[in-house]
Amino acid sequence: MQDTPDIADRHDAVCVIGAGGSGLAAIKNLREQGFSVDCYERETSVGGAWNWRHDRSPVYANTHLISSRPLTEFPDFPMPDDWPDYPHHSQLLGYLERYAKHFGLGDSIWFGTEVVAVTPVGDGRWDVTTRSTGGGAERIQRYAAVIVANGHNWSPKPLSVDTSAYRGKVMHASAYKDPAQLRGRKVLVIGGGNTGCDIAVEAAQQATTVWHSTRRGYWYAPKYIFGRPADQVNDKMLQLRLPLRLRQWLYHRTLRLTVGDVTRFGLPAPDHRPYESHPVVNSQLVYYLGHGRITPLPDVARLEGSTVELADGRRIEPDLVITATGYLPRFEFLAPELLDIDEDGKPDLHLHAFARKHPTLAVVGLVQADAGLFPLAHWQSVAVARWLRLRVSDPVRATAVQQKESTRPLRSWTRLRVVPSSRHWFEVSHTSYLRTLEDLLKQMEPVA
Structure with a gap:
């Protein structure tokens, strides 16, 4: 498509939305695959839900991990050995800040910038509309792919009973x-x-x-x-x-x-x-x-x-x-059909990550596991980055991988027998899920 005066074409660059743990992993792994990355973060610092200074953070003073340190840390950036089994939220924030600094991710992040709209424009490309959280004019930039990492623990699920007549x-x-x-x-x-x-x-x-x-x-x-x-x-x-x-x-x-x-x-x-x-x-x-x-x-x-x-x-x-009714996933900047979101607000994504009808749109971190999130977000983003690279380097093989993945049984990567509630929409066993991602990555390994 031809560039227009009001749309800045970023060509092969990838847009990442959110600079929490999942977004940071996405930036790092996309850059390792050779992609230029623009990450938009509505807050003024990294950390996402773990940054208690953020308006949308659910963290409170005594919040600690409920998953233990070895099963929570990024596989390529271990937490200190002298940390407790269940670190405090302030330690988690410091860990994410060090992760961003260690891998030099800060120069890819636009802080204080929120995403207003993400619109497909054909050929797998996307127009991303942003604006400063302090106000000002909107800006549109065109990207080769979009990775959503806006978290799913910030939009409160309302109580099922009316509270308007309650005086307390x-x-x-x-x-x-x-x-x-x-x-x-x-x-x-x-x-x-x-x-x-x-x-x-x-x-x-x-x-x-x-x-x-x-x-x-x-x-x-x-x-x-x-x-x-x-x-x-x-x-x-x-x-x-x-x-x-x-x-x-x-x-x-x-x-x-x-x-x-x-x-x-x-x-x-x-x-x-x-x-x-x-x-x-x-x-x-x-x-x-x-x-x-x-x-x-x-x-x-x-x-x-x-x-x-x-x-x-x-x-x-x-x-x-x-x-304490939990949270619902929200993607205000995306039309519901892009993620096949049903009337209850649940998206239908392959591996809870890949949009089924848009191969250049993915979500990282939208899983609920019996272990920590960071390892899963890491390998999700590795798979997404390698998938996007394969589409560029070998589109024929990428099509074959996509066709094979479309037949993967649901039971191989998600829990089918769970309590029917929104709390369990994205429930996975971390070992089964990681084995599935490992199999996908093997399919995308370079051919000798």
Whole structure:
């Protein structure tokens, strides 16, 4: 296509959206494949969700990893050996800042710049409209490909019940930042995921009264099993390729021995098998339940006046309600059909990464794994970068790879049996997923 005065053609350059962990990995691996890269980051520094200074960061003062250090670090940039098993969020931010500096990624990032629109213009190319977050004129640049790494833990999922008639304070977990917000309050935490459990535990140490409402029963895993981080024990079982039913039995048996029967604390029994939901990793929830500092409750039916009515008809009067309802993926700059987004907001992507109808559009980091995200984002971005390079160097072979990948069984790279909720849209077993990426990379290896 011919360039026009108001569109700057960047020719073979690739646009990356977001400079969090996934975006940084994408920049690095694209540049290693010889691509020029322009990364647009709406904030003024790197880190994404792990940078607590960012408006959209869900991080609060006491946030730590729930995946252990060896299963969270980038494979080509290890975390320090003297770090704890579960690093603090400030350590994670420093780690990402050092990663960006080590690989010299800063000169590819345009900070304080948000992407307004991404539009296909034919021949696999894209017009990317940007503007300064401080205002000003929009700018359009044309790219050979677009990699989206805008994260999926920043757009709060609304509570399913109306709160407009409630006079107490209601806030999403993303607005919770410091234990002082809980001090001396009567707190209701809604949501049984990791964030909801963590905030309930913090409230148990600060608030006068703590209720914890969950919709269903969960499997609550301690952070340590047999003296090792729990995810490392699970990783060993996956490496041994133990059958799922055997792993489920071992998991259930281990929790019986370490955590015990949680129904005796008033929690509902899990309505699903182990590994059919994202693991809740929390060693302290049962401790505070056992000490009477947290009162478990069923789902919330209504909020009105000063009262919260529960599904079983009981009523409570909290003065602070924290909704730990999770997040939904949002791609405001893309037309929904580009990622095959359905009416619920779920995109349909091959390997949760490759747009099915647009071979030069991909998303990095849109996975929910039983381990840390960074290793998966690294190998996703390696696969995307090599795919884009193959399209340039050997388009015939690239077509053959694409045709073969289109027949790959869904069960080989994603979990099919999971609890039906948006929390599990992108659930994968990290070992199965990495094996699938390894197979894809082998298909794209240079021919001798």
